[in-house]
Amino acid sequence: MAKVVISKKACTVNPLKMSQPIGAALAFMGVKGCMPLLHGSQGCTSFGLVLFVRHFREAIPMQTTAMSEVATVLGGFENVEQAVITINNRAKPAMIGICSTGVTEVKGDDVDGFISLIRRNRPELDHLPLVYASTPDFKDAFQEGWAKAVTKMVETLVETPAKGARRDPERVNILPGSHLTPGDLEELRGIVEAFGLVPSFLPDLSGSLDGHIPDDFTPTTIGGITVQEIAGLGRASWTIAIGEQMREAAEALERKTGVPFRLFDRLTGLAPNDAFIAFLAKIGGKPVPNKYRRQRSQLLDAMLDGHFSFGGKKIAVGAEPDLLFAVSSWLSEMGCTIEAAVTTMQSPMLEKVPANEVLIGDLEDLESRAGECDLIVTHSHGRQMSERLGIPLFRYGLPIFDRLGSAHRVSVGYRGTRDLIFEIGNMFMAAAHEPKPDDWRLPRGDVHENEAVTAH
Amino acid sequence: MSTLANKIQEVFNEPGCAKNQAKSGKERKKGCTKQLQPGGAAGGCAFDGAKIALQPITDAAHLVHGPIACEGSSWDNRNSSSSGSKLYRTSFTTDLSENDIIFGGEKRLYRSIREIVEKYDPPAVFVYQTCVPAMTGDDINAVCKKAGEKFGKPCIPVQAPGFVGAKTLGNKLGGEALLDHVIGTEEPDRTTPYDINIIGEYNVAGELWQVKPLLDELGIRILACISGDSKYHEVARSHRARAAMMVCSRAMINVARKMEERYGIPYFEGSFYGIGDMSDSLRQIAKLLVERGAPDELIARTEAVIAREEARAWRRIAAYRERFSGKKVLLITGGVKSWSVVAALQEAGMELVGTSVKKSTKEDKERIKEIMGQDAHMIDDLPPREMYRILKEARADIMLSGGRTQFVALKAKMPWLDINQERHYAYAGYEGMVELVREIDKALSNPVWSQVRTPAPWDEVTWEQRADEANAAVAECEAKAPSPCPSPARGEGTSSQRAQPTPSPLAGEGRGEGEAARCVAGEVAELPILPLERAA
Numbered sequence: 001m002a003k004v005v006i007s008k009k010a011c012t013v014n015p016l017k018m019s020q021p022i023g024a025a026l027a028f029m030g031v032k033g034c035m036p037l038l039h040g041s042q043g044c045t046s047f048g049l050v051l052f053v054r055h056f057r058e059a060i061p062m063q064t065t066a067m068s069e070v071a072t073v074l075g076g077f078e079n080v081e082q083a084v085i086t087i088n089n090r091a092k093p094a095m096i097g098i099c100s101t102g103v104t105e106v107k108g109d110d111v112d113g114f115i116s117l118i119r120r121n122r123p124e125l126d127h128l129p130l131v132y133a134s135t136p137d138f139k140d141a142f143q144e145g146w147a148k149a150v151t152k153m154v155e156t157l158v159e160t161p162a163k164g165a166r167r168d169p170e171r172v173n174i175l176p177g178s179h180l181t182p183g184d185l186e187e188l189r190g191i192v193e194a195f196g197l198v199p200s201f202l203p204d205l206s207g208s209l210d211g212h213i214p215d216d217f218t219p220t221t222i223g224g225i226t227v228q229e230i231a232g233l234g235r236a237s238w239t240i241a242i243g244e245q246m247r248e249a250a251e252a253l254e255r256k257t258g259v260p261f262r263l264f265d266r267l268t269g270l271a272p273n274d275a276f277i278a279f280l281a282k283i284g285g286k287p288v289p290n291k292y293r294r295q296r297s298q299l300l301d302a303m304l305d306g307h308f309s310f311g312g313k314k315i316a317v318g319a320e321p322d323l324l325f326a327v328s329s330w331l332s333e334m335g336c337t338i339e340a341a342v343t344t345m346q347s348p349m350l351e352k353v354p355a356n357e358v359l360i361g362d363l364e365d366l367e368s369r370a371g372e373c374d375l376i377v378t379h380s381h382g383r384q385m386s387e388r389l390g391i392p393l394f395r396y397g398l399p400i401f402d403r404l405g406s407a408h409r410v411s412v413g414y415r416g417t418r419d420l421i422f423e424i425g426n427m428f429m430a431a432a433h434e435p436k437p438d439d440w441r442l443p444r445g446d447v448h449e450n451e452a453v454t455a456h
Numbered sequence: 457m458s459t460l461a462n463k464i465q466e467v468f469n470e471p472g473c474a475k476n477q478a479k480s481g482k483e484r485k486k487g488c489t490k491q492l493q494p495g496g497a498a499g500g501c502a503f504d505g506a507k508i509a510l511q512p513i514t515d516a517a518h519l520v521h522g523p524i525a526c527e528g529s530s531w532d533n534r535n536s537s538s539s540g541s542k543l544y545r546t547s548f549t550t551d552l553s554e555n556d557i558i559f560g561g562e563k564r565l566y567r568s569i570r571e572i573v574e575k576y577d578p579p580a581v582f583v584y585q586t587c588v589p590a591m592t593g594d595d596i597n598a599v600c601k602k603a604g605e606k607f608g609k610p611c612i613p614v615q616a617p618g619f620v621g622a623k624t625l626g627n628k629l630g631g632e633a634l635l636d637h638v639i640g641t642e643e644p645d646r647t648t649p650y651d652i653n654i655i656g657e658y659n660v661a662g663e664l665w666q667v668k669p670l671l672d673e674l675g676i677r678i679l680a681c682i683s684g685d686s687k688y689h690e691v692a693r694s695h696r697a698r699a700a701m702m703v704c705s706r707a708m709i710n711v712a713r714k715m716e717e718r719y720g721i722p723y724f725e726g727s728f729y730g731i732g733d734m735s736d737s738l739r740q741i742a743k744l745l746v747e748r749g750a751p752d753e754l755i756a757r758t759e760a761v762i763a764r765e766e767a768r769a770w771r772r773i774a775a776y777r778e779r780f781s782g783k784k785v786l787l788i789t790g791g792v793k794s795w796s797v798v799a800a801l802q803e804a805g806m807e808l809v810g811t812s813v814k815k816s817t818k819e820d821k822e823r824i825k826e827i828m829g830q831d832a833h834m835i836d837d838l839p840p841r842e843m844y845r846i847l848k849e850a851r852a853d854i855m856l857s858g859g860r861t862q863f864v865a866l867k868a869k870m871p872w873l874d875i876n877q878e879r880h881y882a883y884a885g886y887e888g889m890v891e892l893v894r895e896i897d898k899a900l901s902n903p904v905w906s907q908v909r910t911p912a913p914w915d916e917v918t919w920e921q922r923a924d925e926a927n928a929a930v931a932e933c934e935a936k937a938p939s940p941c942p943s944p945a946r947g948e949g950t951s952s953q954r955a956q957p958t959p960s961p962l963a964g965e966g967r968g969e970g971e972a973a974r975c976v977a978g979e980v981a982e983l984p985i986l987p988l989e990r991a992a
């Protein structure tokens with residue numbers, strides 16, 4: 001049970017956190033033919049765009065309502081309307097996902113009201129779904145923006161099945177948290193399909209931001225779940241939510257369609273994957289395929305081989321709540337101690353993190369607590385601290401802008417966990433200390449007498 | 457806000473800016489205030505511009521007053537290098553919460569400055585205003601004044617909240633902060649007749665260091681670079697320079713002009729990109745210094761260095777002639793830098809497509825500058841399929857552009873090189889041009905191109921063929937009914953193409969998939985033509 005502490009500093013130094021609107025925008029990018037639209041001044045969109053371009057190394061669809069100083073005072077109806085019309089004309093999107101920002105929230109723009117007005121005035125836009133998530137920058141963080149956007153898509157786009165309509169026993173909905181990569185989703189798809197089930201991911205970044213060469217060039221997203229498929233989520237027999245952040249969306253889906261859900265708070269590590277596979281076997285009504293029995297056995301072997309390197313290591317982790325929980329829990333199951341844990345916002349998962357304390361703070365806080373650690377786990381912005389402290393950095397989370405392939409890293413499933421053991425284990429091995437003649441110097445006089453036994 | 461409004465107006469009226477001078481009073485008033493249109497792709501905001509201009513002051517603390525949006529996703533992403541302090545890469549933000557917005561964020565700002573001073577002890581703290589606290593009325597000037605007095609440190613308010621305009625305006629507003637609060641506040645220990653300022657150079661990828669050895673050899677001292685790889689005190693003392701070079705982008709013309717006005721420092725507008733431009737800049741520096749009292753012999757020494765370095769650079773570039781012969785390069789960028797590289801590319805034996813302008817009278821250069829500048833705005837917003845068509849029709853072997861178009865080029869399996877702000881290679885001075893040519897060669901000769909262009913053995917129709925078909929359908933429709941095929945991606949930029957002497961591959965109609973479908977169906981609607989201006 002970790003104690004949750006909120007940083008008392010006035011000044012955030014080296015932020016760990018990113019803002020809600022771009023989290024929501026990323027969720028919208030998991031819908032095919034979607035154009036995310038930030039309702040705010042242009043800079044917010046530009047920063048978000050550059051961030052994602054550097055992380056995914058892909059063209060990123062994202063537009064702005066371009067609120068000027070004057071517009072922010074007068075209110076943004078005209079900007080939203082004009083943006084929607086322009087995007088519709090130029091990009092022919094299948095959907096526009098709108099996120100508010102700090103400026104428009106402070107002004108109190110009623111975007112839901114704007115949308116009803118647009119609906120009334122512009123019947124020619126009837127075909128075009130508009131989904132709006134309220135995501136002020138000055139509250140919560142990236143993960144929450146993602147979760148809100150997914151909940152809103154469920155509320156706006158999913159159709160309530162007719163009374164007595166039959167569910168399709170093969171269909172499962174999967175609601176992945178923002179901490180899963182496109183590679184993770186692809187891995188999960190394979191696992192779920194192996195049980196004879198047909199998964200629908202909402203959102204599905206594995207179709208849009210998995211770094212493939214598209215079949216055609218479009219200015220919107222180039223893949224992902226379709227709006228029609230979202231509408232039909234109510235026909236599934238189960239919903240699987242991954243990460244506590246997706247609870248609300250899963251509940252909303254259940255409310256709307258009656259599809260029950262099961263939430264997995266993580267899918268990294270042995271026990272959570274055992275539970276996941278067992279659940280799939282149950283709902284799929286199939287025995288566990290040999291492939292996964294074998295992968296499980298490979299994971300066990302990797303744990304045995306790796307535990308020498310992991311045991312007793314001290315780790316500093318900076319990540320959003322669900323990712324922090326997942327990676328910390330797994331590391332501690334490998335014998336590591338979570339010496340420092342810093343996160344971005346409140347969450348029920350924080351007290352479950354296997355650390356004495358979880359701090360809602362920034363990377364300066366993490367740096368000041370990481371001095372004695374063997375490894376830092378956080379996104380690319382940990383690079384400066386890693387250099388200053390001389391402690392290796394495992395780049396994890398978003399953004400990762402100074403390494404290739406961040407979209408393809410897999411850390412879910414037996415195989416993903418196994419590979420994570422290899423990747424981090426190799427970092428420990430590379431940093432292993434060469435023995436020196438002076439390493440075992442005898443302590444001097446008085447210290448020797450009353451030497452305390454310290455646990456490492 | 458009214459002082460900020462005045463400031464913005466003043467910056468717009470910049471008399472040093474020829475473009476502004478040419479406008480009528482009324483035009484001038486609205487000219488630069490034109491806002492980006494809703495639904496367009498966004499460029500950086502004024503805050504972004506101010507940060508770009510000032511953050512390269514490496515030993516200062518840069519504190520962003522606002523919610524996490526402004527700093528959280530953008531810190532440590534500007535590629536400006538430092539030879540000393542790394543403090544500029546540490547991110548400081550007040551990360552305003554809902555409470556700060558309801559009750560005002562001034563207290564948090566004041567306490568933040570105190571924490572920075574206590575923990576990091578920088579020579580100065582720059583405080584950047586952003587949209588939300590500007591709306592709620594946080595008075596950062598007052599807080600900076602009070603904190604400055606209390607902690608005995610200069611605290612400089614930078615009034616460039618994002619929503620006042622684009623990045624270029626922000627550059628200038630950042631410059632204004634220096635003029636109002638920094639420049640001239642300290643005296644240098646010593647001065648020499650060889651002291652210059654370089655204004656508007658941000659040492660991206662270390663480019664200043666491609667130039668500095670030449671100045672060092674000539675005994676010319678950079679009193680302050682504003683603001684690449686500079687220290688706070690250098691900028692504060694920069695008013696004692698003898699002459700200044702304003703780096704071409706005009707981003708900080710207000711600083712150059714006002715320093716001339718206030719301190720009598722003459723300046724010229726020059727560029728470090730391109731061999732000829734580099735030489736011209738060295739000549740100008742020497743000339744201005746001599747006019748201000750440096751010994752005459754500087755001019756001869758400068759000419760000797762220029763002759764030597766030009767010969768060395770051309771020799772190294774010529775080595776690529778054979779490899780480059782017949783190769784075509786498509787140059788697309790908003791940066792005024794691009795046209796300076798034209799001569800080097802031609803010298804290396806490459807042919808430039810997209811413009812018919814041969815080298816290199818002054819007027820021609822101006823024209824390339826115009827064309828490139830405008831096209832860039834158009835290209836940024838082109839539907840990706842259109843971009844593919846352009847690449848294909850240009851029959852170019854490589855494309856040079858800014859980062860935005862990178863993935864369209866790469867996915868079209870087109871060799872590509874970044875020549876904009878965020879690039880990681882340095883292309884300034886003589887060394888930089890040789891480097892650029894080397895990079896082009898590396899990109900062109902990489903064996904991946906032939907591999908990625910080979911379709912999989914089982915692929916019957918490639919996407920390239922499908923894209924070609926769709927584009928052909930558009931062309932056919934256009935041939936049948938030229939006028940009613942509207943062009944959604946065309947902006948004001950197209951006028952520059954009409955001015956081009958020969959048809960350019962860029963002169964196509966911008967049209968996405970949707971329009972093709974609409975056209976084929978014979979159903980035509982008038983689409984709005986959108987102005988596409990945004991930050992370069």
Ligand code: SF4
Pocket residue numbers: 040041042043044045047102103501502503504522525526585586587588617618619
């Ligand atoms: S537009 Fe305003 S709120 Fe957005 S990043 Fe720029 S300064 Fe911040």
